[in-house]
Amino acid sequence: MKTRKNFWMSWDEHMKRRVLLTPQAKQDIQSAYLYTRTDAPEAARRWRPRLMELVKSLSVLPIQHEIAAKAREVGVELRQMPYGDYRILYTIDTDGVRIHALRHGARRPSRPDELPGGGASP
Numbered sequence: 001m002k003t004r005k006n007f008w009m010s011w012d013e014h015m016k017r018r019v020l021l022t023p024q025a026k027q028d029i030q031s032a033y034l035y036t037r038t039d040a041p042e043a044a045r046r047w048r049p050r051l052m053e054l055v056k057s058l059s060v061l062p063i064q065h066e067i068a069a070k071a072r073e074v075g076v077e078l079r080q081m082p083y084g085d086y087r088i089l090y091t092i093d094t095d096g097v098r099i100h101a102l103r104h105g106a107r108r109p110s111r112p113d114e115l116p117g118g119g120a121s122p
Helices: 002-009 023-039 041-057 069-073
Strands: 019-021 079-083 086-093 096-104
Touching: 019 023, 019 041, 023 041, 023 096, 041 079, 041 086
Parallel strands: 019 096
Antiparallel strands: 079 086, 086 096
């Protein structure tokens, strides 16, 4: 009986959610693609579809990835999913999964005012 209870309790976590890209995330993806295409056009051609498949995979069990360290410090549940040298930064809300940015690991960490809900002015 315990197994069945756990199954039903976790059902909501396994339901598919909409995945939405913010304008910033779209811009980040395009910029990374164009940068990669300059030196490695064939790699860039494969990179973007793989990235988008990974983004789509967040529709199921998006909670599995950790909260970004800087976000945790200011109480924002901004999660991160690695993709090569990049991190896909996203939140989970009532509308679904919202992709906020694609950040390269060599970039400086986000400031608290750059995080969604982290004190940025409108």
